[in-house]
Amino acid sequence: MRAISWNCRGIGNPRSARALYDMVRRWKPKIVFLMETKSKVKRMDKIKNRIGFANGLIVPSRGHSGGVALLWTREVNLDINSYSGSHIDAIFKESEGNFQWRITGFYGHSETHRRYESWRLLAFLHSQFQLPWLCLGDFNEILLVNEKVGGITRPQQQMESFRNVVNFCSFLDLGYVGTDFTWCNMQEGENRIQFRIDRALANTEWIGNFEGARVYHLVDSTSDHCALFFTNSPPQHVSNAKRFHFEALWSKNEECRNIIESSWGMGVDLSTPEGFMVNLKRCASELSNWSSSVYGHIPKKIQSKRNALSALT
Structure with a gap:
């Protein structure tokens, strides 16, 4: 359960x-x-x-x-x-x-x-x-x-x-x-x-x-x-989690800064390596979710554009 x-x-x-x-x-x-x-x-x-x-x-x-x-x-x-x-x-x-x-x-x-x-x-x-x-x-x-x-x-x-x-x-x-x-x-x-x-x-x-x-x-x-x-059983994690990449495009959006500031340091001891990693993971998750809602899936859009250009040439 x-x-x-x-x-x-x-x-x-x-x-x-x-x-x-x-x-x-x-x-x-x-x-x-x-x-x-x-x-x-x-x-x-x-x-x-x-x-x-x-x-x-x-x-x-x-x-x-x-x-x-x-x-x-x-x-x-x-x-x-x-x-x-x-x-x-x-x-x-x-x-x-x-x-x-x-x-x-x-x-x-x-x-x-x-x-x-x-x-x-x-x-x-x-x-x-x-x-x-x-x-x-x-x-x-x-x-x-x-x-x-x-x-x-x-x-x-x-x-x-x-x-x-x-x-x-x-x-x-x-x-x-x-x-x-x-x-x-x-x-x-x-x-x-x-x-x-x-x-x-x-x-x-x-x-x-x-x-x-x-x-x-x-x-x-x-x-x-x-x-x-x-x-009462071992937690089940999502197995297909992807590696996080910070997109340069995000830094031009003021909301990106707000996301980082609101998610950093909440309830976690930043003086320990474990606490620091928890903060990094939380920021990465928040930024990824925000990016998906604001920009959509950037890699897919890039690939679609490449495919369109290839079809023209």
Whole structure:
């Protein structure tokens, strides 16, 4: 089973929609949970169709904020239990045997004084079913002090409230592969703040049935949040990836500079070789996507012109 959870910070932006399409194409998830879509049902239906998903439950945004959506492919057998502007809870029925388990996409309140409402909701969801349970999303809170860098120290009471509901639900953190933090305020130097607020939690019954489950932090420049990619099998990469080439034509377009500036250094430690390579790959991906939408496939156009000239001569 493969799933993606992402606080996309507005999927109406063409770059965000393209980033989601690229994620789905590369990692081939069966389920996608999106938060802060800032979109209505009609727009989300278009997104669902573009990424090739047959089914979905969409909770529209309120004005220009909020909005969650759970999308799944045709072969997934999934029943919705409940939903709100902060969660979507469903039961997943495996195709083989009668095994059922629960998946919940969760979005914690961004306002600190309302965070208790999120924990009360999570406790209520726990009381409804006794099934193997996976819960993933943006909880807007950390469990430990070392899950935050920069800014003022997180009050112990805030973290304690989150830890209490995690323990009440008998959840264990599934850990992660990749960068240590999932959110960045996009500032530099002493003003930079980073959190690990996006995560996947599961109870022991679920973990016992999905040995080898992994959560990957996928950095994307179109949101200040990493996406979570969950899999219990080796990730499938696109095998026909082409080598990146910077085109001189791009440097004459002011938007090229904006693409590089917006995608460089987000949530990654530039002082390490690994972080530097992540930035290079992200910039290359963003520039390639931008070039395709603005200029089309340049090599194909060049070849077409050559063919036309050859025909004339």
